[in-house]
Amino acid sequence: MLHLDRLSVSLPDTGPIFAPVSLVVQPGQVATVMGPSGVGKSTLLDAIGGHLAPGCRVHGDVRLGERSLLSLPAERRRIGLLFQDALLFPHLSVGDNLAFGLPARVKGRAARRTAVEVALAQAGLAGFHDRDPATLSGGQKVRAALMRTLLAEPRAVLLDEPFARLDAGLRADIRAFTFDHARQMGIPVLLVTHDAEDAQAAAGPVVELLAAEQFPSGFRR
Ligand SMILES: Nc1ncnc2c1ncn2[C@@H]1O[C@H](COP(=O)(O)OP(=O)(O)OP(=O)(O)O)[C@@H](O)[C@H]1O
Numbered sequence: 001m002l003h004l005d006r007l008s009v010s011l012p013d014t015g016p017i018f019a020p021v022s023l024v025v026q027p028g029q030v031a032t033v034m035g036p037s038g039v040g041k042s043t044l045l046d047a048i049g050g051h052l053a054p055g056c057r058v059h060g061d062v063r064l065g066e067r068s069l070l071s072l073p074a075e076r077r078r079i080g081l082l083f084q085d086a087l088l089f090p091h092l093s094v095g096d097n098l099a100f101g102l103p104a105r106v107k108g109r110a111a112r113r114t115a116v117e118v119a120l121a122q123a124g125l126a127g128f129h130d131r132d133p134a135t136l137s138g139g140q141k142v143r144a145a146l147m148r149t150l151l152a153e154p155r156a157v158l159l160d161e162p163f164a165r166l167d168a169g170l171r172a173d174i175r176a177f178t179f180d181h182a183r184q185m186g187i188p189v190l191l192v193t194h195d196a197e198d199a200q201a202a203a204g205p206v207v208e209l210l211a212a213e214q215f216p217s218g219f220r221r
Helices: 041-049 094-101 109-122 138-151 168-185 196-202
Strands: 002-010 021-025 030-034 057-064 079-083 156-160 189-192 203-208
Touching: 002 041, 021 030, 021 189, 021 203, 030 041, 030 168, 030 196, 041 057, 041 079, 041 156, 041 189, 079 138, 094 109, 094 138, 109 138, 138 168, 168 189, 168 196, 189 196, 196 203
Parallel strands: 030 189, 030 203, 079 156, 156 189
Antiparallel strands: 002 021, 002 057
């Protein structure tokens, strides 16, 4: 279970930028965060993943199970991330991108290659191991990047508008593919989107981030 408990973020020179948000995401559930552009949705995900810029401060708490994540560095939180941009490392082949996500305990060239080939096949990308990521279509890139994220066996996944660049028909397919895979892993998923159809398809709780100034005073700590 991913639990946001009155979570907000201060930037280096500001008070909290959005009103505190509380949310429980159960394993296998996809929750949605919506809100106007610039309100702080990506910043919220950065706070959960441990990727805030120096000088930013987190208010409230983020727990995975019973454990607060806030004292852990990003690499120990085991939170998977999937963004709209920079989905794949351009200097690595598609297969090596997926291998990058594999945990160290999958040892040996052959075992790692097999794990990657299985994931590529699951993503409908059999035979794509040696392809340059630049040659993939938008939907193929999202599927490959999702598999890289899931191969790392994350304990929760954060999705920051990963479908935004896809056209409408493809978007529904890739969205279903993403949610199905995340649900199969039985982990909590948090989706940032501007699209009400994304939120409907996610079928989990929806929270709307409000700018802090819309929130009654007395919140600043
Ligand atoms: N490290 C930082 N230093 C200063 N300001 C920052 C920093 N990171 C984010 N911001 C600012 O914080 C605010 C929230 O940005 P964020 O990208 O989280 O919004 P968003 O809701 O995800 O927007 P969009 O929907 O347009 O992607 C913006 O005003 C942004 O410029």
